[in-house]
Amino acid sequence: MSHSRITVRNLKIGATTDSGRRVEIIKGVSFDIAPGEIVALIGESGSGKTTIALSLMGHTRSGCFIEEGNIHLGDAEITSMSERARASLRGTKVSYVPQSAAAAFNPSKRIMDQVIEITKIHKLMPRDKAEEKAVELFKALALPHYDTIGSRYPHQVSGGQLQRLSAAMALIGDPDLVIFDEPTTALDVTTQIEVLRAFKSVMANGGISGVYVSHDLAVVAQVADRIIVLKGGVIQEEGTAEQILHNPTHSYTKELLSAFEPVLHEAIVSPTAAKHTAPILEVRNLFAGYGPVHNGEPSAKILKDVNLVLPRGRNLGVIGESGSGKSTLARAISGILPPYRGEVLIDGYEMPHALKSRSKEELRRSQIVFQLADTALNPAHSIGAILGRPLTFYHGMKGAERDARVVELLDMVRLPANLRHRLPGELSGGQKQRINLARALAADPDLILCDEITSALDTVVAAAIIDLLKELQRELDLSYMFISHDLSTVEAICDDVLVMYKGEVVEALPARDMSSKAEHPYSKLLISSIPQLDTGWLSSLEQDPDLVAEFALR
Amino acid sequence: MTTRTTFLSALPTPKRLGYSFNLTGRIGLAVILFWAFIAIFGPLLAPYPAGEIVDWDYFGPMSDKFWLGTDYLGRDILSRILMGTRYTVGISLAAVFISVAGGVILGMIAAVTGGWFDMVLSRLLDAFNGIPSLLFGLVTVAAVGSSIPVLVLTLAAIYLPGAYRFARALSVNVNTMDFITVARARGETTVYLIVREIFPNILGPVLADLGVRFVFIVLVLSGLSFLGLGVQPPNADWGALVRENIEGLSFGAPAVVFPSIAIATLTISVNLFIDNLPTKIRDRSE
Numbered sequence: 001m002s003h004s005r006i007t008v009r010n011l012k013i014g015a016t017t018d019s020g021r022r023v024e025i026i027k028g029v030s031f032d033i034a035p036g037e038i039v040a041l042i043g044e045s046g047s048g049k050t051t052i053a054l055s056l057m058g059h060t061r062s063g064c065f066i067e068e069g070n071i072h073l074g075d076a077e078i079t080s081m082s083e084r085a086r087a088s089l090r091g092t093k094v095s096y097v098p099q100s101a102a103a104a105f106n107p108s109k110r111i112m113d114q115v116i117e118i119t120k121i122h123k124l125m126p127r128d129k130a131e132e133k134a135v136e137l138f139k140a141l142a143l144p145h146y147d148t149i150g151s152r153y154p155h156q157v158s159g160g161q162l163q164r165l166s167a168a169m170a171l172i173g174d175p176d177l178v179i180f181d182e183p184t185t186a187l188d189v190t191t192q193i194e195v196l197r198a199f200k201s202v203m204a205n206g207g208i209s210g211v212y213v214s215h216d217l218a219v220v221a222q223v224a225d226r227i228i229v230l231k232g233g234v235i236q237e238e239g240t241a242e243q244i245l246h247n248p249t250h251s252y253t254k255e256l257l258s259a260f261e262p263v264l265h266e267a268i269v270s271p272t273a274a275k276h277t278a279p280i281l282e283v284r285n286l287f288a289g290y291g292p293v294h295n296g297e298p299s300a301k302i303l304k305d306v307n308l309v310l311p312r313g314r315n316l317g318v319i320g321e322s323g324s325g326k327s328t329l330a331r332a333i334s335g336i337l338p339p340y341r342g343e344v345l346i347d348g349y350e351m352p353h354a355l356k357s358r359s360k361e362e363l364r365r366s367q368i369v370f371q372l373a374d375t376a377l378n379p380a381h382s383i384g385a386i387l388g389r390p391l392t393f394y395h396g397m398k399g400a401e402r403d404a405r406v407v408e409l410l411d412m413v414r415l416p417a418n419l420r421h422r423l424p425g426e427l428s429g430g431q432k433q434r435i436n437l438a439r440a441l442a443a444d445p446d447l448i449l450c451d452e453i454t455s456a457l458d459t460v461v462a463a464a465i466i467d468l469l470k471e472l473q474r475e476l477d478l479s480y481m482f483i484s485h486d487l488s489t490v491e492a493i494c495d496d497v498l499v500m501y502k503g504e505v506v507e508a509l510p511a512r513d514m515s516s517k518a519e520h521p522y523s524k525l526l527i528s529s530i531p532q533l534d535t536g537w538l539s540s541l542e543q544d545p546d547l548v549a550e551f552a553l554r
Numbered sequence: 555m556t557t558r559t560t561f562l563s564a565l566p567t568p569k570r571l572g573y574s575f576n577l578t579g580r581i582g583l584a585v586i587l588f589w590a591f592i593a594i595f596g597p598l599l600a601p602y603p604a605g606e607i608v609d610w611d612y613f614g615p616m617s618d619k620f621w622l623g624t625d626y627l628g629r630d631i632l633s634r635i636l637m638g639t640r641y642t643v644g645i646s647l648a649a650v651f652i653s654v655a656g657g658v659i660l661g662m663i664a665a666v667t668g669g670w671f672d673m674v675l676s677r678l679l680d681a682f683n684g685i686p687s688l689l690f691g692l693v694t695v696a697a698v699g700s701s702i703p704v705l706v707l708t709l710a711a712i713y714l715p716g717a718y719r720f721a722r723a724l725s726v727n728v729n730t731m732d733f734i735t736v737a738r739a740r741g742e743t744t745v746y747l748i749v750r751e752i753f754p755n756i757l758g759p760v761l762a763d764l765g766v767r768f769v770f771i772v773l774v775l776s777g778l779s780f781l782g783l784g785v786q787p788p789n790a791d792w793g794a795l796v797r798e799n800i801e802g803l804s805f806g807a808p809a810v811v812f813p814s815i816a817i818a819t820l821t822i823s824v825n826l827f828i829d830n831l832p833t834k835i836r837d838r839s840e
Contacts, residue, residue, distance in 0.1 A: 334739050355738060363741040376732035380754030389750075393740060439736070 004032040004072075005176055005209045006056065011069035013051055013060060013233075025051055025064065026233040033177070038203060038210035040224035040241075042217060042256075044458035045429075048233040049213045053179045056211060057094045058086035074176065091118040095170035099182040101162040105154035111165055112150030118173045130172065137168040140205065141198040160191035164198050171202060178203070180212045184219060188321040189485070189529040190548070196222055196538060215458060217260055218531035221245055222538035229253050241535050259463040260488065260533060265470075265511060267314065267495050278348025280447050280479045281310040281333070281366075286342035288332040297340055302328045304503045306342070310496075312446075315473070315480045317494030317511055319487060319526065325503035326483045330449045333481070334368045347446060364394045367440035371452035373432035377424035383410075383435055384420035390442040409438040412475075413468060430461035434468070441472070450482045454489055466492050487514065487530045499523040501551065522551045579830025585823035589816075593643040596636035604637035605629070605788035613799070613807035623808035625799050631809050634795055635816055641791035643820070645702060645775055649709035650768040656710070657717025658760055662748045664718075665725030676722070679715040687712040688777055695783040705784065709771050720763050724756040758831070765828030769821040776817060792817050 013026035026048045033039050041049040055066060058078040070079040073093055078086065090096075095118075098104045105114055115137075116130040124130070131150070138146035141164040154162060163183055170178050180199070184192045200223055203210055214220050220227060220241070227244040229237045229252065237250040248254050286306040291299035302325045310316045318326045331337040333344050335355040344351045346365055352358050370376045377386055387406045391397040397405060407417040413434040424432060433453060440448050450469075454462035466489060472478060484490050490497055494511040499520065507520040518524045525547050531537060592599075601621075602608045607628045614624035622631040660679075664672040694708045728734065729752065737751050776793025778784040785791045790798065795813035802810045 336735055336739055355741070358741065360741055363739070368736070368739055370732045370736070372732060376736055378733045378751055378755070380757075381750075390740060393742070443740075 005035045005037075005074060006033040007072045008032070008052075008056075009070050009072075011052070011055065011071065012067040013048075013055060013064055014067045015064040017063075024067070024233065026055075028069070029230075029233070029235055030069075031228055031235070031238065033209050033211065035176075035209055036204075036207040037226065038212055038224045040212040040214060040220040040227045041230060042214055042220055042227055043230035044215060044460060046232075047230040049215075049230050050181055051233075052230070053181055053211050053213045054096075056177065056179060057090055057096060058083075059090075088122070091175070092122050092124070092173040093175055094177045094179065095173060095175040097163075097167050097170045097178060097180045097183045100186055101166040101183075102154070102159060102186075104166055105162060107154050109153075110150065111152055111154060111157070114154075115150065115165060115169045115172060118169065122173060124173060134168060134172060137171055137202070138165075140202050141165075141168055142194065142201075143168075143198075158191070160187055160195050163187060163195050167199060167202070171206070171208070174206075175208065177209045177211065180210060180214075182214050185214070185216070189531075190321065190525060190551070192219070192531070193529050193538070193541070193543075199223065200538070216531070217245070217256060217459075218533050218537075221533055221535050222531060229256070245533055245535065255460060257533070259459040265315070265491065265493050265495065278345070279309045280312040280347055281308070281316075281481065282343075282345040282348075283308045283333065284343040284345070286329075286332060286339050286344065288328055288337055288339040290337070293340070302503045303332060303339070306503075306505055308498060308505065308508070310447075310479055310481060312347075312479055313473075313477060314495045315482055315493055317490035317497040318481065318483045318500060319485060319490055319497060320500035321485060321526070323502070324500040326500050327451050328503070329500070330368060330451045330481065330483055334366060334449055335363075336368070360394060364443045365445055366447040366449060367443050367445040368449040368451065369433075369436050369440050369453050371455050373429055373436055373453075373456065374424065376436050377432055379424050381423075382420065383422055383424065383427075386424070386435065387420070387438055387442055390439060394443050405442070409442055412441060412472065413438045429457055430465065433457060433465055437465075437468070437472075441476070445478070447479050447481065450480055452483055452485070455484065455486065462489065463492075469493060487527065490514075499526065521547050525551050575830050578826050582823040582826030582828075582830065585819055586827055589639060589643055589820050592636060592639045594640075596639050600630075600633035600636045602630040602633045604633045613802040613805050613809055616808050622812045625795075625809040626802060631795075631812055634790060635792065635813060637789065638785075638791045638795055638813070639816070641702075641785045641789065642772060642775065642793070642817070645705055645709070645785075645791070646768055646771045648706045649771050649775075650713070650764060652706065652710035653713040653771075654717045654760065654764045654767060657714045657719075658721040658753075658756075659748075660714075661718045661721030661723075662725045662752050662756075663744070664722050665729050666744050666747050666752065672722075675718075679718050682711075683715040683719075687774060691774060691778050692781065692783060695778065700783055700786055702785070705775065705778070709775060712774065713767050713771060717763065717767060721756060721760060724759055725752050728752050728755045761831060762828050765824050768824050772817060772821055 009030050011026055011029045012024060014022055014024050016022055029052060031039070041052060043049045051061070051064065054060060056071060056073070056078070058081060060066060066079055070077055072078070073089070076089070078089070105111070112131060112134060115134045116127070119125050119130040134150060135147055138149055143149055143161055143164055149157065157165065167183070183199070184195050187195060196219065212220060212223050224241050227239065227241050228235055229244065229250065231252050236252045237244065237248065244253060245257070248257060283306055286303055287301065288303040289298035289301035306329060308316065318329060320326045328337060332339045335351065335353065335358055338353040338355070346362070351362055384406050387409050388402050391402050391405055406420055410417055410419060415431060415434055419427070424435070427435065454465050457465065469480065470493060473480065480493065482490060482494055491511055491514065497509045497511045497514055498505050499507045499509070499522065501522045507518065507523045509517055509523070515527050518527050525543065528541065528543060608630050609620060609624040609628040612624065612626050612628050614620055614628065616623050620630050620632070622635065625631055625634065660675060664675050690712055691708050695704060698704050734747065734751055737747055775784060775791060776796065779791050779793035780797040782797070784794050792813045796810055799807065799809040
C-alpha cells in the first residue's frame with residue numbers, strides 16, 4: 001500500500017462532553033485512499049463522518065482530540081505534526097469544501113480576492129498568475145461568465161454557483177486531497193446535477209484524491225469510486241460503489257439502501273369516506289403573498305391561482321424546489337399567512353382567511369407540522385405540557401384525564417410514557433418530530449399539513465416516521481398534505497402529487513407513475529433530476545439544455 | 555441503611571433539581587441576604603439613634619464606642635448606615651421591579667402585536683430615552699418635591715425604556731420561532747403567547763438585565779442624594795451619607811469610606827449573584 005496517498009491507521013478521536021465526561025467518537029478507523037481516487041464517507045448524523053474528514057487536515061472541532069492512531073498524507077505524518085506545520089499543509093496539500101458555501105464566503109469581499117487568498121497566504125504565485133489560474137478553474141467548473149464572475153460579490157451569484165466557486169477556492173493551491181463536506185445537501189436537485197458534474201470533471205482531470213462526506217447514497221453513487229459506510233464511529237462496510245449499492249454484505253448498509261428504495265403507497269379506503277361526499281380539503285383560485293398591502297394585494301405575490309382537491313383519507317404530495325411556494329401554500333391553507341383572494345374549504349366548509357376569524361373548531365380540524373422539529377417545540381416546556389396544551393385548549397381536558405391522554409398520544413407515536421417529564425432539548429431529532437406529530441394528533445384533526453417533516457432527519461429515521469404516518473392514517477382516518485422536495489418520500493406516502501413552480505401548480509399527477517406520466521416540461525426536468533441509486537446515472541443523464549436554461553434556478 | 559440512602563437521594567434538593575450554583579454566586583447571594591436582613595432589622599440593631607449627635611468630635615476614628623467612627627456632626631456612622639440600608643435597598647428594589655416589569659410586559663406585547671402599536675410605543679420610548687437620566691431626575695424631583703414614592707417612580711421611569719428595548723429585542727427573536735407559529739395556528743390569545751410561550755424563554759437574560767439595572771438605580775439614587783435631591787435629612791440613604799461626609803475624604807475619615815463600601819458590596823454582589831444564577835434558569839433558551 002505504499003502507493004496510497006492517504007493512509008489512516010487505527011484512528012481514535014475522543015471528546016469531552018459539557019458535563020466533563022470523556023467519550024470516544026471515532027473508535028479505531030483505518031482506510032487508504034489511492035491517488036486520483038474519490039472515497040465517500042457515508043452515515044447518519046453522529047456517525048463521525050465529518051469528524052474523520054476534518055482529521056485528515058489535522059483539525060478537530062473544539063473539545064475533540066485525536067487520541068490514538070496515525071494519518072499519513074504522502075510521506076508526511078499529520079498526527080505528529082505541529083499546528084504550524086499543519087497550517088502550511090492546508091490549502092496546498094489538503095483543502096476543504098464546506099457544506100454551506102453561502103456561510104463560507106465573506107459577504108463584504110469580492111469573490112476573486114477570496115478564491116486566490118490561499119495563494120497569497122502560502123506565497124504560491126504572483127497575483128496575476130493566480131487570477132489567471134482561478135479563471136481557468138471557473139471555466140473548468142462550467143461557471144457562466146467565468147472571466148468576470150470573480151469581480152462579483154458572493155450575494156450576486158446563485159447558491160449552486162457559489163458552491164462551485166468554493167470548490168475553485170479549494171483547488172487553487174493544487175492540493176493532493178480535497179475534502180467535500182456535504183457540498184450539495186443545501187442545493188436544489190436541478191442545481192445539484194450541474195454542481196456534481198462540475199466536481200466530477202475537475203477531479204478526474206486533475207488526478208486529485210477526494211473524500212466525499214454525505215448522507216445521501218444516491219449522490220455518493222455518482223461521484224465516488226469507493227464507499228465507506230460508518231455508524232457510531234466504526235466502519236461497517238467498505239467497498240467499491242458498485243458493490244455497496246448492488247451487493248451489500250452488512251445489515252446496516254442493507255437498511256440504508258432499503259430506506260432509500262421507495263415503497264409505493266397503497267391507497268387506503270377511508271371508513272368514513274362514504275358518509276362525507278365533500279373532499280377534506282379543497283382550494284380554489286388561491287392567491288397569497290407577503291409585504292405591505294396595496295389595493296388588497298401584497299407587494300410580493302407568491303401563490304398564483306392555486307387549485308387543489310384532497311379527498312378524505314387520501315394523501316396529497318406537493319413537490320417543487322426552494323422558492324416554489326410550497327411552504328407558503330401550507331401557511332395560506334392553515335391561515336398563518338391569510339390569502340388575499342380565493343377560497344379554502346375544509347370538509348366542504350369555507351374557512352375564513354385570517355387565523356383570528358377562524359373558530360376553535362375550525363382550527364382544530366387542520367393541524368400543521370413543521371420541518372425543524374427543534375424550533376417547533378418550546379424549549380422551556382416539558383413534553384407533557386407541550387402535548388397537554390392542545391388537549392386543554394381544544395377539548396377542555398384537565399388533571400388525570402389529560403395526563404392519561406398524553407400517555408396515550410406518546411404511545412401512538414411509539415414513544416415511552418416517561419418521556420413526558422423531559423424537556424425537548426433532551427430528545428433526539430426523530431423523537432422531537434414524533435412529539436410534533438403527537439401534538440398535532442392531540443387536536444383530533446382530520447387533516448395534517450406536513451411541511452417537509454422528514455427533510456431534516458436521517459434516512460432511516462425518516463423512513464420510520466413515514467411508516468408511523470401510514471399507521472396513524474389507518475387507525476385515525478387522517479388525510480395528509482405532504483410537502484417535500486424529496487420525491488421518494490412523496491412516492492412512499494402520497495396518492496397524488498402536485499408539482500409547483502414559482503407559486504403556480506404546473507401539473508397534478510398520480511404519485512405511482514410520476515416519472516412516466518409527467519407532461520409539463522418542468523415536472524419532467526424535476527423528476528429526471530432526482531439522483532438514482534445507480535453509479536452510471538449522472539453520466540448517462542441527458543437533459544434538454546433549453547429546458548434547463550428555462551426552468552432550473554441555477 | 556440502604557432505604558435511608560434511597561430516601562435521601564429522592565429528596566428534591568436544589569442540586570438534584572438542577573438549581574445548584576457555584577461558590578461565587580453563593581457569596582453574592584449571602585451578601586444580598588445580609589443587606590436584606592439589615593434593611594428589615596437594621597434600626598433595631600443600631601447602637602444609637604440615627605439622627606442624634608453622640609460625640610463632641612467630628613469625623614471621629616473607629617473606636618470601641620463608635621465602631622465605624624462618627625460623621626461631620628458627630629453622629630454614629632454605623633447607626634446611620636443601618637438606617638440608610640432601608641432607603642437604598644428599598645427604593646432601588648421597588649424602582650427596579652417597576653421598571654423591569656413594565657419594560658418586559660410592554661416589550662413582549664410590542665413584539666407579539668407588532669404593527670403600529672409596536673412602532674408608536676418604540677418611538678415614544680426612544681424619544682424618552684434621549685433625555686439624560688440624571689437631568690430628568692433632577693427636574694422631576696425639583697418640580698414635584700422629594701418624597702419616597704416620587705423617587706421610586708422617577709427612577710423606574712428613567713430605566714423603563716432600556717428594559718423595554720432589551721425585552722422587545724429578545725421577544726422578537728423568540729416570536730419568529732416555529733413553536734410560536736404553532737401556538738398562533740392553534741388559536742392562542744396574545745396573553746397566552748406572552749406568558750407561557752415567550753416569557754419562559756427570555757427569563758434568563760431578563761434576570762441578568764434586572765441585576766445590572768438594579769446597580770444603575772442604586773448609583774443614580776446615590777447620585778441624586780449626593781446632589782441633595784434624594785432622601786431628605788435627618789434621614790439619609792448611602793449616597794446621601796457619602797455626600798454629607800465628603801469633606802472627611804481628605805482626613806481619610808471612616809464616615810465617607812464605609813457608606814461607599816456599603817454601596818460597592820451591594821452592587822457587586824448583586825452582579826455576582828445574577829451572573830452565576832443556576833444554569834437551568836440562566837440558559838433556558840438553549
